[in-house]
Amino acid sequence: MTDLLERLRERGWRLTSQRRVVAEVLDGEHVHLTADEVHARAAARLPEISRATVYNTLGELVALGEVLEVATDGRARRYDPNAHRAHQHLVCSGCGAIRDVHPNGDPLAALPAAERFGFAVTAAEVTYRGLCPDCRR
Amino acid sequence: MTDLLERLRERGWRLTSQRRVVAEVLDGEHVHLTADEVHARAAARLPEISRATVYNTLGELVALGEVLEVATDGRARRYDPNAHRAHQHLVCSGCGAIRDVHPNGDPLAALPAAERFGFAVTAAEVTYRGLCPDCRR
């Protein structure tokens, strides 16, 4: 967390209270908030923060590689601060809950050259879907 | 195609000209249209078709398992009629082009029980990302 802010400052980030609050809201594991949720939580601490700033800051964090953008449902994008440890997502088809998961092997390796059609493939995102324990009942 | 309409009729679908046109627009492989694109192409054949009907019809086709909804970018959802042959997607980070691809093995098998957290996991969607031949230049 502090190291995140440190790292950003070293890269020339101007450390404003707004950016600090957004970074704090995104701290932790298994955090997958929408921009609106980030805004709501940030506004709880810094009431006058604007939606535009939250969108700007999230976009910058993504561009800097500190936060991942995940599109699991075609609705709002979600922001995942767990960017430095490779993982995939398990999404509940009932309630939309999201867990970080760690499958075996490298999903990229499963795509043979013949199936790459000349693309320079650099990443593979896996979304597992199913019902969570609560929604199974 | 005709068999699709047949199958739907057997399931009690009322076969209107609007639905027929939407189904026709979605015919083929490597088709990944947004709802708006489907509407534009459908309107070329049936000028008065409304956006609402296109959305309704696409939603029904998805619910019936005849069409897949893919959310590759957090923007508009895309609709993939190739629902009966398992495949994954390769997306160009430059221009957004999408290809159906067939990785080795079953991606579901890569998620060990210990990483399922009590979920009843039923599906795995993989999105490979990279630059297509045109965008690499």
Place this chain on the structure above:
DNA sequence: TCCTAACTTGGACTTTGTCCAAGTCAACAC
């Protein structure tokens, strides 16, 4: 040919995200 439940329509509305001109302030230099 008639009837009716199912389907379609257009428009209003919501959600999610982007853009911009004007105002504010963090960080550096002194």
Place this chain on the structure above:
DNA sequence: GTGTTGACTTGGACAAAGTCCAAGTTAGGA
């Protein structure tokens, strides 16, 4: 400390994607 300045923030307008609904139309069985 104080001043300066370019980077950052703000609110509001706008755009894109999708949902909802009351009123009108129609496919398909009787």
